[in-house]
Amino acid sequence: YRQTAISWAAERGHLDVVNALYKKGADIDNRDKYDRTLPYWACSNGKQDVIDYFLSNEQNASHKYYNGRNLLFVATGYGSLDDVKRFLKSDPNPCDDKRMTPFMFAVQKSHVGNVEALRDAGAKPLLKDNAKRSALHYAVESHLSAAIIGRLISVGCDVNARDSGGK
Incomplete structure (x- = not known):
């Protein structure tokens, strides 16, 4: 899926890792080959604190993915x-x-x-x-x-x- 370290951390709910990677310049607008964003990876695994983190950093909750589905x-x-x-x-x-x-x-x-x-x-x-x-x-x-x-x-x-x- 061409995931990055920050997308793996988001998927697994490791907020401390997400925050550390973001502070070091990790791209939070990163999308995989299916146009899935970091909030997608957090939401698909029920990681509320990570979802909140991304949404508070101006990630778009209404973004549509490759199949037209949003969060x-x-x-x-x-x-x-x-x-x-x-x-x-x-x-x-x-x-x-x-x-x-x-x-x-x-x-x-x-x-x-x-x-x-x-x-x-x-x-x-x-x-x-x-x-x-x-x-x-x-x-x-x-x-x-x-x-x-x-x-x-x-x-x-x-x-x-x-x-x-x-x-």
Whole structure:
């Protein structure tokens, strides 16, 4: 991925190392070959103190990565509920390059707490991605609980909808 020492430190949550490398001139605008930034590496591993450090040093939380996903996506799929709540101050329904939303991604990753936080923040569970898959498709595929699937149905997810592959 062409990571640098500071990106490795960010990923592992070593704030003291991140700070020391930054003070010695490490590039905090560094991006890997997929355009992932240092806040991405920290967020994908739930390292809140490192995320705070980068955001306080003017790193952009809304930067989109190679697939059109921002830190809200990263938090919903890999981060903590606290991270999701932090990044929910902006639009809860941004779409990636395949028109997947953070809500769909949280459902796909089976993060029930993140699903509920997104829903409470105004995420739209009826949206569909480019393959015409809804959150309900992802919920069934991810073996989410009957309670979550029931909630998706109760808000109007079409139980007979087919994706572009006919499933």
